[in-house]
Amino acid sequence: MLFKKNTKYQNRKNVIVVDKENNDVITESFNRLKDNILFFNADNKIKVIQISSSTACEGKTTVISNLAVTLASNGLKVLLVEGDLRSPRVHRPFNLDNELGIYDYMIQNKKFEEIVKHTSYNVDVITRGDKISNPSAVISSLKFRNLIDTAKETYDYVLIDCPPVLDISDYIHICALTDGALFCVAYGQTKKHQVKEAINLLKQTQINILGTVYTMVDTKENGYYTSGHYSNYYLKNKE
Ligand SMILES: Nc1ncnc2c1ncn2[C@@H]1O[C@H](COP(=O)(O)OP(=O)(O)O)[C@@H](O)[C@H]1O
Ligand SMILES: [Mg+2]
Numbered sequence: 001m002l003f004k005k006n007t008k009y010q011n012r013k014n015v016i017v018v019d020k021e022n023n024d025v026i027t028e029s030f031n032r033l034k035d036n037i038l039f040f041n042a043d044n045k046i047k048v049i050q051i052s053s054s055t056a057c058e059g060k061t062t063v064i065s066n067l068a069v070t071l072a073s074n075g076l077k078v079l080l081v082e083g084d085l086r087s088p089r090v091h092r093p094f095n096l097d098n099e100l101g102i103y104d105y106m107i108q109n110k111k112f113e114e115i116v117k118h119t120s121y122n123v124d125v126i127t128r129g130d131k132i133s134n135p136s137a138v139i140s141s142l143k144f145r146n147l148i149d150t151a152k153e154t155y156d157y158v159l160i161d162c163p164p165v166l167d168i169s170d171y172i173h174i175c176a177l178t179d180g181a182l183f184c185v186a187y188g189q190t191k192k193h194q195v196k197e198a199i200n201l202l203k204q205t206q207i208n209i210l211g212t213v214y215t216m217v218d219t220k221e222n223g224y225y226t227s228g229h230y231s232n233y234y235l236k237n238k239e
Helices: 025-040 060-073 102-106 135-139 142-154 171-175 192-204
Strands: 002-004 048-053 078-082 123-126 157-161 180-186 209-217
Touching: 025 060, 025 209, 048 060, 048 142, 048 171, 048 192, 060 078, 060 123, 060 157, 060 180, 060 209, 078 142, 102 142, 135 142, 135 171, 142 157, 171 192, 180 192, 192 209
Parallel strands: 002 209, 048 157, 048 180, 078 123, 078 157, 180 209
Antiparallel strands: none
16 A cells, blocks of 8 residues: 655654545545455454564554554544554654553553553553563563553454564564564665565565555655555455
């Protein structure tokens, strides 16, 4: 799917851009992404989905947050979990503070229910909380796995926002916890060889790459000026 460059994002913050009251092209794009996931997942085998990309600033946090809101608008119970423990961002689109989160669960022995934050979008969010000095050890720990397992009992979908594959090797541990990955590519920004390398690394973990989302597409420049520019999203089975 192509998400064109849009002025709604220009404040450089992560924002919720979908609006179920106003079915504009962005909302429609996220609906399409949601419908593809629901169709692809008719047997409900996919519960935990991560979003990855080759490099930073490709739109991962923006896409996964808006997808979470879109799934929740469909009546599904959705939890969004911070998986980027070095540069946590999932609190931003929901205007949450980053206090009380994974740090408190892991280090202060807070319970799962105590760290889940509820939002007006009907999306629940687990933020990172305080700085974690050993992110890889946390993300690969049995305790973090237990957190995701607990989430799976309560929610229809557990979405994990991830750090960039080429920068940080945490993807190896996150892939072991999820049922599939969405791969985000910033159009005209990420180099082909970077995409190739990141996809290869992800494939080595045996993760099921569900599909690719293109963000920041300059629709005029790329000749996608007609309504067709939102339809190139695909979901597919592992090859
Ligand atoms: N489709 C888009 N068009 C223009 N800017 C975007 C788009 N998607 C995200 N952005 C902006 O780009 C920046 C990086 O997005 P973000 O979602 O934080 O990326 P990542 O999580 O991959 O680092 C943010 O300032 C965001 O508002
Ligand atoms: Mg991010």
